Amino acid sequence: MTDCTRVTVTLDHEVVAGRNARADFRQDTYQHIPGSVLRGALAAVWIRERGTEITSSQSFLSAFEGDGSFGPLYSRTGYPVPLSVAVHKYAPGDDCQRRWWDRARGENATHCEQCSAPLEASKGKPQESVELIKRTMSELDAGGVAKDGQLFSQSAIAAKTRLSGWVFGDAVHGLAVGDEPIITVSLGSRRSLRGQVRLTTAEEVPEPLERRNDTDVVLRLASPAVFCDEFGFPVDTPDLTELANLLDVEVEPITDKWVRWDEAGGWHAASGLPKPTERAVAAGSTYLLRCDRAPTDDALRLLHARGIGLRRREGFGALYTAPEPVAEAACESS
Structure with missing residues (x-):
């Protein structure tokens, strides 16, 4: 099989992978690390170690602009609930043991067979939330006093969280600068203050994709x-x-x-x-x-x-x- 590496990051500091700009001075974060964020962080290490001229080299272009893939990094239970899944529209009773029906597997129920409650389609939210923290900040003037109307809050993935995903093909070469593997990177926004993670790799292959039947x-x-x-x-x-x-x-x-x-x-x-x-x-x-x-x-x-x-x-x-x-x-x- 073509080069494939499983990448795992452990957050030493909180990480903000910003999403959904809002008008109420609040910024949400993804509960995972998008592949674009990982790619940008690795490229930044290359540039810091070798200078901006490295960006025109064949090795850099192959790793970061080639046909490889930088997948997102998720917690084990942080993947989205598939849109093909139907779940209880309302909270199920304690005696109801079943929690999902997957239409991609031929399970086309509209009501729970145990409690008769109606079902609705998944909205694609994470299966389980990672630990998030919120910080409220204010912009300061030259005298160190908070400016009026400049208060905002930001969510971040908490330190010590572990996330993993796949890097494939030529992109695998972006995990090392020369012969030196990259072991620390800074992810997300405000990287001078936070975002440092430890990175480990393993030459593994993923499990096969799901089959509904043989074909x-x-x-x-x-x-x-x-x-x-x-x-x-x-x-x-x-x-x-x-x-x-x-x-x-x-x-x-x-x-x-x-x-x-x-x-x-x-x-x-x-x-x-x-x-x-x-x-x-x-x-x-x-x-x-x-x-x-x-x-x-x-x-x-x-x-x-x-x-x-x-x-x-x-x-x-x-x-x-x-x-x-x-x-x-x-x-x-x-």
Whole structure:
């Protein structure tokens, strides 16, 4: 299998991966580390160690601008509850043991068979929340006095949190500068004050993607994905040719899908400019692929590590498998 590495970070300081700019002077944070944040932090180490001229070298371009993938880093139970999952609309009773029904697995119930309560579709929220802290700050004037109307608060992922994910292909070479592995990086905003994490790697391969049966495969998005048609317009389904080539099978047009639209942007720290805002398919979106024959486990591992769609090196199109017991417990607490 092509190069694939599992990356784990342990937060020495709190980390802010900002999201959802708001008008009430509050800033939320992702409860995971997007792949674009990991990519930018590793590139910053290269530039700090070798100078800005390294950005024009073949090794840098291959690692950070090539065909590899920087996946998001999640806690074990922090992945989104798939959009294909139905959960109790209201809090279930104590005697109700079942917590989710996955339509991608053919479970199409509208009411719980135990308590008869109605079900509703998952909104793609995290299965379980990581520990977050909130800090309230104020901008100061030259005399050190808080300015009127400049009070704001910010959420951050707490220190000691452990998160992990996959780096694939040429992107694996970005985990070391020359022969020296990168063991500490700074993630998120205000990196002079916080964001330091310890980074460990392991040469592993992910488990195969889920099968509904021998020939049907379930794809679940761990991060927003960018797909387009032959004219460059956004679409909500992956490219069948891409999937067929990766799995070495013929794939039928996708009719069973559970998706939501999202918008994904960001900030390019090196240039000090905003990244283009993409119309993307939201994390948690799920597809059922019907293949003409059974894909091999190695092909399903490859697809899991690589991801699908465009801008994968920036963390888009990452995939995951959803262990049922974790999601059931999450739905109970949601």
